[in-house]
Amino acid sequence: MLDALTPVTGVAALLLAAWCGWAAHRDQPTKDWHFIGMAVVTLLALIQLIVGIVQLARGEKPEQGTTIFVAYLLGAFACIPAAGFMSLTERSRWGSVTVAAGGVVLAVLEVRLYDIWGG
Amino acid sequence: MAATQEKPAKTRLIAGPGMLLVWLYGVMVVGAVSRSVVQISTQFDEAPLAYSLSAVAGVVYGFITYSLVRGGETARRAAFVCCAAELVGVLTVGTWTLVDPSAFPDATVWSDYGMGYIFIPVLLPLSAMYWLRKARAEQAPAAARG
Numbered sequence: 001m002l003d004a005l006t007p008v009t010g011v012a013a014l015l016l017a018a019w020c021g022w023a024a025h026r027d028q029p030t031k032d033w034h035f036i037g038m039a040v041v042t043l044l045a046l047i048q049l050i051v052g053i054v055q056l057a058r059g060e061k062p063e064q065g066t067t068i069f070v071a072y073l074l075g076a077f078a079c080i081p082a083a084g085f086m087s088l089t090e091r092s093r094w095g096s097v098t099v100a101a102g103g104v105v106l107a108v109l110e111v112r113l114y115d116i117w118g119g
Numbered sequence: 120m121a122a123t124q125e126k127p128a129k130t131r132l133i134a135g136p137g138m139l140l141v142w143l144y145g146v147m148v149v150g151a152v153s154r155s156v157v158q159i160s161t162q163f164d165e166a167p168l169a170y171s172l173s174a175v176a177g178v179v180y181g182f183i184t185y186s187l188v189r190g191g192e193t194a195r196r197a198a199f200v201c202c203a204a205e206l207v208g209v210l211t212v213g214t215w216t217l218v219d220p221s222a223f224p225d226a227t228v229w230s231d232y233g234m235g236y237i238f239i240p241v242l243l244p245l246s247a248m249y250w251l252r253k254a255r256a257e258q259a260p261a262a263a264r265g
Binding site for chain 1: 133134135136137138139141142143145146149153157161237
């Protein structure tokens with residue numbers, strides 16, 4: 001389950017990044033639809049966090065250590081909401097750029113998570 | 120009354136592109152600090168120099184983030200100096216890791232000019248310094264920027 005969830009979340013994060021990048025390109029702030037998109041990506045990251053913890057509880061071990069694995073899961077979960085709140089206080093294209101950067105950061109975190117779990 | 124009105128407003132450093140900088144610096148703070156905490160607490164003996172440098176990088180990033188959020192002329196100057204220090208640090212450590220890899224059995228945040236972090240460590244201080252210089256130039260209440 002985790003093996004499938006990681007790439008899906010990563011791709012969703014990149015799509016969100018492209019979408020918000022497009023909004024920034026058109027000189028627009030993030031809008032309701034963008035926030036729904038962020039909610040979807042955050043939900044994926046939350047499911048990933050829960051699944052990851054369940055896997056740990058069932059005694060499976062990440063290849064590169066439990067601490068790092070949990071830290072990355074938490075970071076992945078917090079990434080998009082943090083960027084989203086920042087775009088709420090910055091109602092310009094730069095808020096959109098911030099969320100786009102958040103999507104790229106999340107995608108990188110997913111790649112690292114994949115390695116850490118031992119994919 | 121006129122005097123109070125003419126008192127310059129605190130330079131806001133997180134408007135516009137500044138918000139993106141705060142976000143990227145925030146990410147680097149979390150990355151560098153959590154990385155060095157884990158490495159120093161579990162395997163410090165393996166590469167003490169590398170892990171200490173990551174911790175220092177984390178502290179510098181933290182200070183810059185705080186200064187950007189705080190705003191004002193003093194914070195702007197402090198952030199500028201720290202960005203310059205950060206740039207020097209990235210270039211020094213980056214060159215050092217290439218010239219003498221044996222000193223670094225494990226990577227730091229600044230290894231190979233921050234390649235492990237998509238070169239953000241070397242690009243960030245440059246863009247931040249550019250932004251901070253611009254913030255000074257625009258201290259006069261200019262039209263709201265997009």
